Structures are given as C-alpha cells and as structure tokens.
Amino acid sequence: MARQQLLLASAIMSMVLFAVVTIPADVRHALSSHQPLNWAVSVVVYTALMARRRFPIGTVAVAVIGSLVLMADGMAYPLTLPAVFYMLYSIALASGPGRTLTVGVAVKAALFTTSLITHPGITGFVVLLWAALAVTTGFAARSHRAYVAEAEQRARRAEQAREDEANRRVAEERLRIARELHDAVGHHVALINVQAGALACLIDDEDRTPARESVAHIQRASEEALEDLRLTVGLLREPGLQAAEPAEPVPGLDQLEELICSFAGAGLRVTSEVTGRARPLPEAVELTAYRVIQESLTNTRKHADCATAVVRLGYEPGALRLAVEDEGKADPPGRRRVPEGHGIVGMRERVAALGGRLSAGPRPEGGYRVFAELPLRAARIEGS
Incomplete structure (x- = not known):
C-alpha cells in the first residue's frame, strides 16, 4: 500500500x-x-x-x-x-x-x-x-x-461472520437452556401432576396416610423443580450479575438410584440392569445419559398404562448403550401414531450432539422402548 x-x-x-x-x-x-x-x-x-x-x-x-x-x-x-x-x-x-x-x-x-x-x-x-x-x-x-x-x-465479511457466529451461539444457548428446563423442571412437574391426581382420589378416604405421603411428594418435587428452575434461569443472567455461589453438580449416572427412587414415590417401579464394567465417563456422556433416562421414565409415568419399567446400561470400550423399556399396552392396529413431543426431540438433539444415535418407538410385544448409543471418543474430543 x-x-x-x-x-x-x-x-x-x-x-x-x-x-x-x-x-x-x-x-x-x-x-x-x-x-x-x-x-x-x-x-x-x-x-x-x-x-x-x-x-x-x-x-x-x-x-x-x-x-x-x-x-x-x-x-x-x-x-x-x-x-x-x-x-x-x-x-x-x-x-x-x-x-x-x-x-x-x-x-x-x-x-x-x-x-x-x-x-x-x-x-x-x-x-x-x-x-x-x-x-x-x-x-x-x-x-x-x-x-x-x-x-x-x-471488513464487511468479517463483521457478518462475527454476527452470524454470535447469532449461532445465542441460538445454541437458547436451545440448551430450553432442553434443561424441559428435562429438569418438566420431570418434577410431571411427578407433581401425578401425585396431585392421586391426592384427589385419596382426599376423601378415612385413612389420611396415603394423602399425607402424596402431599410430601408434591412438596419435595416442587422444591426440586424450583431449585432447578432457579439454576437454569441463572444461566440467562449477564456474567457481571450472576451471583457468586458454588456451581451445581452436573447430574450423572451416579445419581441414577436417586432418580429411580423419585419415580418409586410416584408409583412407577423401576429396575436397573448393568452389563460391562461400570466406570467414570466423560461429563457430557454422563449428563446426556441421565437426561435421556429421566425423560424416558417421565414419559412412561405420564403416558404408559403400566407400573414397571427397566433401565439397561451397557458399558463398552468405545460407547455407552442404554435402553429404557416399559410394559405398557401395545398400540392397536391402524392407530394413528402420536407425533414426537419436545422431550423426544430434546433427547435426539442431546445424543446427536455427541455423535450418537437414538431410537424411540413401541415394542412389538407391547410397551415402549427408548434406545441410545453414546460414543465416548467424540465426547472426549468435544470436552477437550
């Protein structure tokens, strides 16, 4: 020049x-x-x-x-x-x-x-x-x-690229927060709905013990929903306005038993089966597996006409495989299939972000099955 x-x-x-x-x-x-x-x-x-x-x-x-x-x-x-x-x-x-x-x-x-x-x-x-x-x-x-x-x-192209990147990051963050709200808060709200329905049936009984238990479950689930909502909404704050407090631990498979117990209080008996050697997994895989299981069991409790479900975990050298199955009634022939809701869409997005695959649908012998395969290598690369 x-x-x-x-x-x-x-x-x-x-x-x-x-x-x-x-x-x-x-x-x-x-x-x-x-x-x-x-x-x-x-x-x-x-x-x-x-x-x-x-x-x-x-x-x-x-x-x-x-x-x-x-x-x-x-x-x-x-x-x-x-x-x-x-x-x-x-x-x-x-x-x-x-x-x-x-x-x-x-x-x-x-x-x-x-x-x-x-x-x-x-x-x-x-x-x-x-x-x-x-x-x-x-x-x-x-x-x-x-x-x-x-x-x-x-200069114009660079400015446009920066604007596009900022819009992309905003869209990704909004999608992530939407998934967290649906998976975390939606789970507790579903349990509250179930317990409130049970309470309506028990309120006129002379034995008030079951009613008190339902009220206790509602209170506990609502407190957990409010806490999850507070933490998730905190993500929307500006960095300078965010309160200085310890970060909430990311849910993982180490909390699976606690999750299963929360459904037992809502009337859904869940059993778990593990194959392979259980070991610590990348944080992204732990969170995705937990949310898939949580959403699948929530859907089972809300929509399936059954009281039992099975969670199967398979630890393999390069992947984690999980399946959630229930014993609900098989759909009658010719019944129109219900469109996928936000829960299944959110599960697919979480699994796809790790390079995995997810399938969800009715089983021929009756009930519903959600299967996910989460590769471990892609999760390590993403987290590095």
Whole structure:
C-alpha cells in the first residue's frame, strides 16, 4: 500500500517537473503566434473531453490526432498533450490491464514516432515518458481503489461472520437452556401432576396416610423443580450479575438410584440392569445419559398404562448403550401414531450432539422402548 502511494506521488511530481521545464516555451510561442490551427485543434480536443465517459477510445483518438497535427505544424509540445495524458490516465483508471496496455502502446508509438520525425532529439523521449507516467499513475490509482474496496469487503465479511457466529451461539444457548428446563423442571412437574391426581382420589378416604405421603411428594418435587428452575434461569443472567455461589453438580449416572427412587414415590417401579464394567465417563456422556433416562421414565409415568419399567446400561470400550423399556399396552392396529413431543426431540438433539444415535418407538410385544448409543471418543474430543 505504501509503495503504491509512493509510486503515485513520484509519478505526479515527475509530470509536474517535466511540464514546468519543457512546456512553457511552446505555450508562450503558441499564445504569441495566435495561429488559428493551434486554437482550432485545441478547442476541438478539449471539447471532445466532455464525451470521455461515453466514448473513451474516441476521445483519446481525437486528442492524439490533434496532438499529431500540431506536432507536424511545428509545436514540439502541443497544447493538446495534457488532454492525451489525462485520457491515458482515465483509461488506465477505469479499464483492465489488457485494454490499458493496448491503448497505451498505440498512443505512445504514435506520439514517439511523430516526435522523432518532427523534432529529432530528446523531445520524443520526453513525450514518451509523460505518456508512460500517465498510464502508471492511472494504474496505481486503480490498484489503490481496488485495494480499498477489497479491504472494505473483507471488513464487511468479517463483521457478518462475527454476527452470524454470535447469532449461532445465542441460538445454541437458547436451545440448551430450553432442553434443561424441559428435562429438569418438566420431570418434577410431571411427578407433581401425578401425585396431585392421586391426592384427589385419596382426599376423601378415612385413612389420611396415603394423602399425607402424596402431599410430601408434591412438596419435595416442587422444591426440586424450583431449585432447578432457579439454576437454569441463572444461566440467562449477564456474567457481571450472576451471583457468586458454588456451581451445581452436573447430574450423572451416579445419581441414577436417586432418580429411580423419585419415580418409586410416584408409583412407577423401576429396575436397573448393568452389563460391562461400570466406570467414570466423560461429563457430557454422563449428563446426556441421565437426561435421556429421566425423560424416558417421565414419559412412561405420564403416558404408559403400566407400573414397571427397566433401565439397561451397557458399558463398552468405545460407547455407552442404554435402553429404557416399559410394559405398557401395545398400540392397536391402524392407530394413528402420536407425533414426537419436545422431550423426544430434546433427547435426539442431546445424543446427536455427541455423535450418537437414538431410537424411540413401541415394542412389538407391547410397551415402549427408548434406545441410545453414546460414543465416548467424540465426547472426549468435544470436552477437550
């Protein structure tokens, strides 16, 4: 960039210097002689400049022809040469290298040849140098404009990329918070709904012990729902406004028994089966497995007409496989399938984020089955 500016400044200074040194004598001669031809040709050439935008090649041709005529008439440096140099500059500024080279070579050859014939000596080389400086100056200015335009375009693209990245991160964060609200708070609210329904049936009984147990379950589940809601909403705070408090542990498979017990209080008996050697897993896999099991059991308690479910965990060298099955009634033939809700969509998104796969659907022998395979290697890469 600095080199182009230096070249442009040097070209302009050189043209001014040559003009100051060589042209004044011819200009004084032309002004004193009052030759009609000089004035007529100069007026035609400079009038033609008004059409330079629509007819650049025609305009430069008129300027060159006028200069050649005046050279042949005895002027070493005709008054029309500035118009020729200006047109060379304009063409170099507005046209590509090919067109500039073609026009520049033709004009230089015509001027140089005529100068050598009419005024042998240094005159032809001076005119040739002026023409070369005009082309170089125009080309340098064109390169500078292109550089500035490209820099502005890159800045706009970079700004757009930053904006797109910010929007993408916001969308991902909103989706993550939505999943957490649905999985964590939705689970407790579902249990509250079940216990409230049971309480409505038990409230008129003489034995109030079951009713008290339902109330206790409702109170405990509501407290846990409020706590989960408080923690999740805290994610929406600005960093400077977030309270300084210890982070809540990320739910994992070490809390599976506690999760199973919470469903036992709601009337769903859950058993667990583990194959392979249980071991610590990446945090992302632990959280995803926990949420899939939690959502599957919540759906079983809300929608399945059964009181038992099975959670199967399979620890393999490169993956964790889990399945949640219940013994609900099989759908009758021809029954329209219910569209997937937010829970299954959220499970699919969680599993897909780790590069795993999830399937959910009714079993042929009755009931419902959710199966997920979570690769461990992809989770390590994501967490690293």
